[in-house]
Amino acid sequence: xxxxxxxxxxxxxxxxxxxxxxxxxxxxxxxxxxxxxxxxxxxxxxxxxxxxxxxxxxxxxxxxxxxxxxxxxxxxxxxxxxxxxxxxxxxxxxxxxxxxxxxxxxxxxxxxxxxxxxxxxxxxxxxxxxxxxxxxxxxxxxxxxxxxxxxxxxxxxxxxxxxxxxxxxxxxxxxxxxxxxxxxxxxxxxxxxxxxxxxxxxxxxxxxxxxxxxxxxxxxxxxxxxxxxxxxxxxxxxxxxxxxxxxxxxxxxxxxxxxxxxxxxxxxxxxxxxxxxxxxxxxxxxxxxxxxxxxxxx
Amino acid sequence: xxxxxxxxxxxxxxxxxxxxxxxxxxxxxxxxxxxxxxxxxxxxxxxxxxxxxxxxxxxxxxxxxxxxxxxxxxxxxxxxxxxxxxxxxxxxxxxxxxxxxxxxxxxxxxxxxxxxxxxxxxxxxxxxxxxxxxxxxxxxxxxxxxxxxxxxxxxxxxxxxxxxxxxxxxxxxxxxxxxxxxxxxxxxxxxxxxxxxxxxxxxxxxxxxxxxxxxxxxxx
Numbered sequence: 001x002x003x004x005x006x007x008x009x010x011x012x013x014x015x016x017x018x019x020x021x022x023x024x025x026x027x028x029x030x031x032x033x034x035x036x037x038x039x040x041x042x043x044x045x046x047x048x049x050x051x052x053x054x055x056x057x058x059x060x061x062x063x064x065x066x067x068x069x070x071x072x073x074x075x076x077x078x079x080x081x082x083x084x085x086x087x088x089x090x091x092x093x094x095x096x097x098x099x100x101x102x103x104x105x106x107x108x109x110x111x112x113x114x115x116x117x118x119x120x121x122x123x124x125x126x127x128x129x130x131x132x133x134x135x136x137x138x139x140x141x142x143x144x145x146x147x148x149x150x151x152x153x154x155x156x157x158x159x160x161x162x163x164x165x166x167x168x169x170x171x172x173x174x175x176x177x178x179x180x181x182x183x184x185x186x187x188x189x190x191x192x193x194x195x196x197x198x199x200x201x202x203x204x205x206x207x208x209x210x211x212x213x214x215x216x217x218x219x220x221x222x223x224x225x226x227x228x229x230x231x232x233x234x235x236x237x238x239x240x241x242x243x244x245x246x247x248x249x250x251x252x253x254x255x256x257x258x259x260x261x262x263x264x265x266x267x268x269x270x271x272x273x274x275x276x277x278x279x280x281x282x283x284x285x286x287x288x289x290x291x292x293x294x295x296x297x298x
Numbered sequence: 299x300x301x302x303x304x305x306x307x308x309x310x311x312x313x314x315x316x317x318x319x320x321x322x323x324x325x326x327x328x329x330x331x332x333x334x335x336x337x338x339x340x341x342x343x344x345x346x347x348x349x350x351x352x353x354x355x356x357x358x359x360x361x362x363x364x365x366x367x368x369x370x371x372x373x374x375x376x377x378x379x380x381x382x383x384x385x386x387x388x389x390x391x392x393x394x395x396x397x398x399x400x401x402x403x404x405x406x407x408x409x410x411x412x413x414x415x416x417x418x419x420x421x422x423x424x425x426x427x428x429x430x431x432x433x434x435x436x437x438x439x440x441x442x443x444x445x446x447x448x449x450x451x452x453x454x455x456x457x458x459x460x461x462x463x464x465x466x467x468x469x470x471x472x473x474x475x476x477x478x479x480x481x482x483x484x485x486x487x488x489x490x491x492x493x494x495x496x497x498x499x500x501x502x503x504x505x506x507x508x509x510x511x512x513x514x515x516x517x518x
Contacts, residue, residue: 031303039304043304043308046309064355104314105315107313107315107320107376108313108314109374110311110312110313110314111308111312112309112312112317114425115317116316116321117316147308148304152306152307155300156300160307163424164424214351214355215355216314216315217315270351270352
């Protein structure tokens with residue numbers, strides 16, 4: 001492997017004077033033996049799936065359980081009125097992240113990045129930045145390779161599933177990956193990508209996975225909204241020259257240890273946190289019957 | 299390094315809502331279909347742990363039935379798998395098990411038709427990845443990420459050597475191999491994961507080999 005952690009990834013990019021996306025592509029060629037063009041085309045297909053999911057979500061969808069759907073539409077309508085607090089770019093990012101997760105909850109087709117429950121952050125940030133940065137298709141595909149490089153480091157050094165490490169491992173990782181890729185697409189350096197990733201993940205540390213009724217809906221959809229907005233803020237901070245006092249690899253290490261010490265009720269079992277609130281239990285009972293709501297926290 | 303490819307992290311493309319409860323479940327169903335070798339006419343699907351608790355909301359049920367109909371994780375027909383199963387003459391039943399399982403997302407599939415039946419245990423390990431841990435009572439491990447050959451054979455000396463030499467003749471490299479048996483000297487099972495696709499004539503050579511009872515292959 002060309003890199004096992006973020007510092008090796010940055011070092012390789014700097015020494016060879018290539019973007020992080022290029023390091024990821026080279027490693028993929030080395031690992032799989034597949035030709036470069038085939039790898040690039042495969043990522044292009046994933047990009048198309050993401051774009052379609054954003055479009056479908058912005059047209060309005062609703063999940064089988066009825067818990068989620070329609071919020072992406074609400075956000076777009078609100079933006080059209082032109083007096084939002086956060087500004088159009090940020091809300092566009094958020095609405096496109098929400099759109100993706102609403103499509104996921106409605107059993108539509110998505111690309112897991114890194115998981116289905118956290119699938120909104122990366123495309124939300126990418127397609128939300130598209131009107132601002134006017135990237136070429138190649139640059140958009142490279143965005144996904146850059147996000148993938150950071151995601152692979154997290155997956156191999158910590159974890160990317162809520163069952164293993166809580167939501168910090170899912171939406172935390174996804175938001176960190178998106179912020180690093182946003183920096184690169186905006187013209188930042190590899191080191192600035194690492195700073196953005198570190199700052200995003202630092203603020204996600206400790207986030208639990210507590211889905212109501214065990215479903216990938218509440219609070220997953222809105223956590224992708226928050227994750228994607230944070231990715232944009234961290235990217236801007238890094239591009240402004242703000243750095244993380246704790247290096248990116250050490251933040252990932254902290255995330256791993258926090259994930260390991262998280263109780264199982266807060267790791268995707270639907271037994272703790274928001275799932276165990278009176279409303280969370282009532283919703284579970286409504287969807288699956290009273291037996292589903294009898295689980296206790298702790 | 300568990301995650302070697304960028305597409306483990308940016309992917310898979312799948313029908314929502316859960317990589318573990320939907321995509322992984324579809325993969326278990328599809329592996330069962332491939333190992334059985336044809337469309338079953340009936341299926342009894344036992345669900346354990348988190349699968350048993352949340353299968354309806356996650357579409358674990360339609361995903362497994364979709365897999366039995368040979369659908370991939372990204373096939374939009376998964377959503378309508380129940381109606382499509384009825385049209386295809388596949389009857390199915392879900393059984394929620396209270397008992398403990400080694401892994402939280404476990405399914406035991408019993409499938410069959412007029413000729414024979416087949417049983418397998420699958421686990422969904424996250425991110426859309428799934429593994430088979432038991433086939434017809436033989437404990438083993440099969441990921442479905444590489445092409446694989448499943449060989450039921452008599453537990454006799456030379457059986458394994460004859461199979462591996464046929465693979466060598468066809469220039470097929472073995473990436474992972476396991477042998478499992480229930481009792482000494484009776485039936486045994488080999489699982490061979492390969493780096494290359496498995497050609498038809500190789501399967502014919504294996505079928506004609508001494509001590510081999512039956513052979514099936516699955517693609518990626």
